[in-house]
Amino acid sequence: MPAFTASAPGKIILFGEHAVVYGRPAIAAPVSQVKAKANVTADPKGTPGNVRIHAPDIGLEASLGDLPADQPLAAAIQGVLTSLRVKRAPACSIKVSSTIPVAAGLGSGAAVSVAMIRAFSAFLGHPLPDETISAMAFEVEKLHHGTPSGIDNTVVTFTKPVYFVKGQPIETLRVSRPFTLVIGDTGIASPTKASVGDVRAAWQANKAQYEAYFDSIHGIVDSARSAIESGVIELLGPLMDANHGILKKIGVSCSELDTLTLAARKAGALGAKLCGGGRGGNMIALVSKDRAEAVAAALKKAGAVRGIITEIGK
Numbered sequence: 413m414p415a416f417t418a419s420a421p422g423k424i425i426l427f428g429e430h431a432v433v434y435g436r437p438a439i440a441a442p443v444s445q446v447k448a449k450a451n452v453t454a455d456p457k458g459t460p461g462n463v464r465i466h467a468p469d470i471g472l473e474a475s476l477g478d479l480p481a482d483q484p485l486a487a488a489i490q491g492v493l494t495s496l497r498v499k500r501a502p503a504c505s506i507k508v509s510s511t512i513p514v515a516a517g518l519g520s521g522a523a524v525s526v527a528m529i530r531a532f533s534a535f536l537g538h539p540l541p542d543e544t545i546s547a548m549a550f551e552v553e554k555l556h557h558g559t560p561s562g563i564d565n566t567v568v569t570f571t572k573p574v575y576f577v578k579g580q581p582i583e584t585l586r587v588s589r590p591f592t593l594v595i596g597d598t599g600i601a602s603p604t605k606a607s608v609g610d611v612r613a614a615w616q617a618n619k620a621q622y623e624a625y626f627d628s629i630h631g632i633v634d635s636a637r638s639a640i641e642s643g644v645i646e647l648l649g650p651l652m653d654a655n656h657g658i659l660k661k662i663g664v665s666c667s668e669l670d671t672l673t674l675a676a677r678k679a680g681a682l683g684a685k686l687c688g689g690g691r692g693g694n695m696i697a698l699v700s701k702d703r704a705e706a707v708a709a710a711l712k713k714a715g716a717v718r719g720i721i722t723e724i725g726k
């Protein structure tokens with residue numbers, strides 16, 4: 413039996429994180445420079461039904477049956493078996509690896525789920541369609557995040573920039589003029605579940621104020637959408653700065669993210685903001701192509717552990 417391999421990219425949220433959990437739109441795009449990969453091989457000598465999972469990046473090596481049902485990798489595989497009504501899979505081994513930093517706002521959990529679901533369903537002879545893969549990865553996202561919006565699994569599955577509203581059919585975004593971003597990593601692991609939970613507590617304590625923040629973000633997202641679709645990329649910089657300012661008020665920035673966004677602007681970025689859950693993880697800066705290397709260098713000097721240059725809409 414041949415090996416079945418699938419991969420899925422990382423993702424960044426360009427605009428609208430956190431507000432998206434409360435029904436507002438967000439814009440996100442895939443980042444192909446980092447990816448998760450899953451490889452499934454048959455184990456002809458193994459006991460039928462025995463599915464081994466190896467994920468050296470997180471030090472995991474176990475049989476599916478020995479993992480708790482809420483372990484995210486096990487849940488992804490179990491989801492495929494349930495959906496395809498497979499009682500006993502052929503003995504096999506699933507190897508998962510990823511270059512996407514974990515708990516960093518780049519969608520690593522969703523990418524791992526999507527790669528595993530895609531490769532394992534193909535191995536079982538029933539490659540699942542993208543809609544189903546995304547829906548299944550969303551179920552796993554709930555284990556990671558608590559109350560996810562679904563944006564990560566959507567972008568990572570369909571690998572296109574999207575204008576996303578929770579619970580609505582996906583709208584892919586037409587990027588009239590590709591644009592360049594530098595992604596700077598604070599190196600601080602920050603589980604999204606914690607920041608999403610804290611925002612929920614703050615929203616519960618002061619609904620009027622938080623709803624107003626989310627409405628402001630909604631306006632920014634819609635302006636950004638027009639700018640992207642009409643190719644007036646210069647408008648995106650100030651919109652990023654404004655979005656970062658509100659995220660700061662919401663309480664999901666941190667001194668390291670503020671330092672990196674400032675350093676990017678000083679080095680010539682047109683705008684910058686944290687991206688994803690916040691409190692660590694990554695930030696993004698909009699740059700002209702010829703300033704990308706200089707901004708990436710400035711971010712490293714200001715403490716970033718990694719700088720990725722990516723082009724959106726290419």
Ligand code: PMV
Nearest residue numbers: 429430517518560561688689
């Ligand atoms: O940190 P990430 O990349 O998983 O992004 C989380 C985005 C949030 O809006 C904060 C949560 C969500 O589920 O959309």
